[in-house]
Amino acid sequence: xxxxxxxxxxxxxxxxxxxxxxxxxxxxxxxxxxxxxxxxxxxxxxxxxxxxxxxxxxxxxxxxxxxxxxxxxxxxxxxxxxxxxxxxxxxxxxxxxx
Ligand SMILES: [Zn+2]
Numbered sequence: 001x002x003x004x005x006x007x008x009x010x011x012x013x014x015x016x017x018x019x020x021x022x023x024x025x026x027x028x029x030x031x032x033x034x035x036x037x038x039x040x041x042x043x044x045x046x047x048x049x050x051x052x053x054x055x056x057x058x059x060x061x062x063x064x065x066x067x068x069x070x071x072x073x074x075x076x077x078x079x080x081x082x083x084x085x086x087x088x089x090x091x092x093x094x095x096x097x098x
Contacts, residue, residue, distance in 0.1 A: 028070035047075040
Protein backbone atom coordinates (compact mmCIF):
# COMPACT_ATOMS: atom_id res chain seq x y z
CA UNK A 1 0.00 0.00 0.00
CA UNK A 2 1.24 3.49 -0.77
CA UNK A 3 2.37 5.45 2.25
CA UNK A 4 -0.07 8.28 1.53
CA UNK A 5 -3.05 5.92 1.49
CA UNK A 6 -1.88 4.31 4.71
CA UNK A 7 -1.55 7.72 6.34
CA UNK A 8 -5.03 8.67 5.26
CA UNK A 9 -6.49 5.49 6.74
CA UNK A 10 -4.68 6.13 9.99
CA UNK A 11 -5.91 9.71 10.11
CA UNK A 12 -9.47 8.60 9.42
CA UNK A 13 -9.28 5.99 12.19
CA UNK A 14 -8.04 8.61 14.64
CA UNK A 15 -10.72 10.99 13.44
CA UNK A 16 -13.45 8.38 14.00
CA UNK A 17 -12.29 7.77 17.56
CA UNK A 18 -12.15 11.46 18.42
CA UNK A 19 -15.43 12.26 16.72
CA UNK A 20 -17.17 9.33 18.41
CA UNK A 21 -16.16 10.75 21.78
CA UNK A 22 -16.99 14.32 20.82
CA UNK A 23 -20.45 13.29 19.57
CA UNK A 24 -21.07 10.74 22.34
CA UNK A 25 -21.70 8.09 19.69
CA UNK A 26 -24.68 10.06 18.34
CA UNK A 27 -25.32 11.06 14.76
CA UNK A 28 -24.25 14.67 14.15
CA UNK A 29 -27.54 15.44 12.42
CA UNK A 30 -30.38 13.37 13.88
CA UNK A 31 -28.76 12.65 17.29
CA UNK A 32 -29.63 8.98 17.17
CA UNK A 33 -27.09 6.43 18.43
CA UNK A 34 -24.87 5.10 15.68
CA UNK A 35 -23.73 1.49 15.29
CA UNK A 36 -20.12 0.63 14.58
CA UNK A 37 -19.64 -0.99 11.18
CA UNK A 38 -19.46 -4.76 11.50
CA UNK A 39 -21.08 -4.89 14.96
CA UNK A 40 -24.21 -6.85 15.83
CA UNK A 41 -26.07 -3.55 16.17
CA UNK A 42 -25.01 -2.63 12.65
CA UNK A 43 -26.36 -5.91 11.28
CA UNK A 44 -29.65 -5.35 13.06
CA UNK A 45 -30.00 -1.74 11.89
CA UNK A 46 -27.87 -1.15 8.79
CA UNK A 47 -29.08 2.45 8.36
CA UNK A 48 -27.73 3.36 11.80
CA UNK A 49 -24.15 2.48 10.85
CA UNK A 50 -21.67 5.24 11.49
CA UNK A 51 -20.33 6.95 8.36
CA UNK A 52 -17.93 9.80 7.79
CA UNK A 53 -19.77 12.82 6.45
CA UNK A 54 -18.37 15.89 4.72
CA UNK A 55 -20.28 18.85 6.14
CA UNK A 56 -19.50 20.69 2.94
CA UNK A 57 -19.65 18.06 0.21
CA UNK A 58 -16.48 17.51 -1.76
CA UNK A 59 -18.39 18.28 -4.95
CA UNK A 60 -19.09 21.72 -3.45
CA UNK A 61 -15.47 22.37 -2.61
CA UNK A 62 -15.31 20.68 0.81
CA UNK A 63 -12.05 19.13 1.99
CA UNK A 64 -10.98 16.12 4.04
CA UNK A 65 -9.87 18.31 6.95
CA UNK A 66 -11.16 17.37 10.41
CA UNK A 67 -13.13 20.63 10.57
CA UNK A 68 -15.22 19.51 7.62
CA UNK A 69 -15.81 15.94 8.84
CA UNK A 70 -18.40 14.59 11.26
CA UNK A 71 -19.87 11.16 11.95
CA UNK A 72 -23.45 10.57 10.89
CA UNK A 73 -25.69 7.56 10.61
CA UNK A 74 -25.99 6.04 7.16
CA UNK A 75 -29.60 7.19 6.88
CA UNK A 76 -28.63 10.86 7.24
CA UNK A 77 -25.58 10.48 5.03
CA UNK A 78 -27.67 8.91 2.29
CA UNK A 79 -30.46 11.48 2.56
CA UNK A 80 -28.12 14.42 2.67
CA UNK A 81 -26.08 13.23 -0.34
CA UNK A 82 -24.70 16.36 -2.00
CA UNK A 83 -27.06 18.83 -0.32
CA UNK A 84 -25.44 21.57 1.66
CA UNK A 85 -25.75 21.32 5.40
CA UNK A 86 -28.19 24.20 5.85
CA UNK A 87 -30.61 22.78 3.29
CA UNK A 88 -30.40 19.34 4.84
CA UNK A 89 -30.97 20.57 8.41
CA UNK A 90 -33.96 22.58 7.20
CA UNK A 91 -35.38 19.48 5.57
CA UNK A 92 -34.75 17.41 8.71
CA UNK A 93 -36.66 19.80 10.94
CA UNK A 94 -39.41 20.28 8.36
CA UNK A 95 -40.09 16.57 8.23
CA UNK A 96 -39.70 16.32 11.97
CA UNK A 97 -37.57 13.31 11.24
CA UNK A 98 -36.36 11.06 14.13
ZN1 LIG B 1 -28.63 10.52 11.55
